[in-house]
Amino acid sequence: MNLIEYADSELMMMDLAHIVAGEINRKLMHSERASLALPGGTTPGPVMDALSATSLDWERVDVMLTDERWVPEDDPRSNARLLRERLLVDKAAKANFIPFWSDAGAPEECVPVAADKVRAAMPLTLVLLGMGEDMHTASLFPGAENLDTALSPNAPPLLALHPPGVPEARVTLTARVINDAMNKHLVIIGDAKREALEKARASGDGHVAPVAAVMRDLTVHWAKE
Incomplete structure (x- = not known):
């Protein structure tokens, strides 16, 4: 693990957006397509804002979430809604978005279709993660059903989990997909998350x-802040 400390979060977000764009661009210089997975939540919003205005060959970039709540995209808790509002605008509107949520049924029934699309984009060029104070990342939560499967080296690309104490199911990239990514980054703010x-x-x-x-x-x- 490599730790980079920043004087403030605004500087961190600007630097991180520059790093992400650079790694995606380098992949596109040598490959037909690149792939990018981003977290939900409020922390990565400024990174998405900066990336959306960045000049990349977005038509050749597959974008997905690291995880999603099993709610429709018009729900305020939808990570896909955040991604569409903050990243998939301006220049990045041309990117190919791979959604996880579907209205076709329960997550366990719908995940295989999205998993095939994730599999086609593997190994992912870059995964940007967040982390909670409970040490979860993506939707890999301590105590969640299916966590053993999600952490297995033989796990499928996507998995539905039911974390304890949350109102809806989650769909998440598994540890195998994250670890197989060409570049892995984690962004956190504050002393509590550092601890x-x-x-x-x-x-x-x-x-x-x-x-x-x-x-x-x-x-x-x-x-720190």
Whole structure:
């Protein structure tokens, strides 16, 4: 794990957007397509804003989420809604978005279709992760049903999980897909998350601290505030 500390979060977001764009552009210089997975939540919003205005050959970029709540895209809790409002506008509107949610049924029934699309984009060019103070990343939550499967090296690309204490099912990239990515980054803000990260690193147990399962070759971007 490589840790980069920043003076403030605004500087961090600008630098991170530049890094993401650079790694995507380098892949496009040598390959027909590149792929990018981004987290939901409020933290990565400024990165999405900066990327949306960046000049890339977006038509050759497959964009997906690291995880999604099983809610329609017009729901305020939808990560896809955030992505469409913050990233898939301006120049990045030409990117190919791979949604996870479907109104065709329960997540377990719909995930295989999206999983095939994720599989076709693997290995992902870049995965940007977030992390909670409970040490979850993507929707790999401690105590979630199917967490063993999600952490397995033989896991499918996508998996439906039912984390304890949350109102809806989640669909998440599995640890195998994250670890197989060409570039892995984690963005966190604040002392509490820094402490959680260090606790996860000391534990090394992906079942207790799921983020520990994806720390190999991970670049962490942290700002105090």
